Amino acid sequence: MTLLGRLLHHRRAGETHTAWNLPNFQGPEQLTLTSRDFGDGDTMPLKHCAKQIDGDDLSPHLAWTPLPPGTAQLLLVVEDIDVPIPRPAVHCLALIDPATGHLEPGALSARQPGPGVRILRSTIGRGYHGPAPIKGHGPHRYVFELFALSAVVDSASGTTPADRARPRALLSTVTAPVLGRGRLTGVYER
Template sequence: MTLLGRLLKNRRAGETHTAWNLPNLQGPEQLTLTSEDFGDGDTLPLEQCAKQIGGADLSPRLAWTPLPPGTAQLLLVVEDIDVPISKPAVHCLALVDPAAGHLEPGALSYRQPGPGVRVLRSTIGRGYHGPAPIKGHGPHRYVFQLFALSAAVDSASGTTPVDRARPRALLPAITAPVLGRGRLTGVYER
């Protein structure tokens, strides 16, 4: 596996196709997203990583600054922007009730989501999927992006229920104006 990582060393999805850069998810960058588990640009703890590499697939504790008035729903997107494919891999996609105020560790679990959390499909499955980058590929950045939406997300393209939509169909179909947004990046390397 280390050889594969070295062969793909210069192949990375990059930020261009992240949720952050979608035209419909633009908005003021007035939210500060933080975690007690890691700082922006710091290494993610092993417990937040995938079980296959010895982690617990435990989503981190997340908190944010006060939300803009009129926030109806929060959209949380976690993407690996260094995966060696054309677009970032969505490791978690969730809708959060603004009344939640913060997320406790494990709140993004598919089997037992935290209060006010609605876990959606990701590239990998449902719920939070921690880092498990290819050995030898170098550091991978996992970008936690939080969007304060002025209306609830009900469907992907008018007909597909939000719970069944794939991330790459759902994210560009969101029409609710973004009132504020913030991001936090964790790093992991094998």
């Protein structure tokens, strides 16, 4: 795998197609998203990485500053922007009740989500999927993006329930204005 990583070293999805850069997710950057498990731009601890690389697939603690008035729902998107495919891989997609306030470690589990958390489909499956970058590919950035929405997300395109929609389809159909947004980046390399 190390050879494959080196061969793909310069192939990265980049930020262009992240949720953060989609036209329908533009809004004031007034939320500060933090974790007591790692700082912005810091290496993520192994416990938050995928089981296939001896991690625990445990979603990290996440906290945010007060939400803007009128926030009906939060949307959390976790993307690997350094994966060697055309678009970032969505590692987790979740809707969160604004009254939640923060997420404890493991709150993004597909089997037992935390209070106020509704897990949606991701590129990989359901729930949080921790980092497992290709060996030798270099550092991968995992961007945790939190959006305060003015309306509840129920479906993608009005026909597919949000729980069944593919992540990119859901992201492209969110029309609720973004009242505030914030992001946190964790890094992992093998």
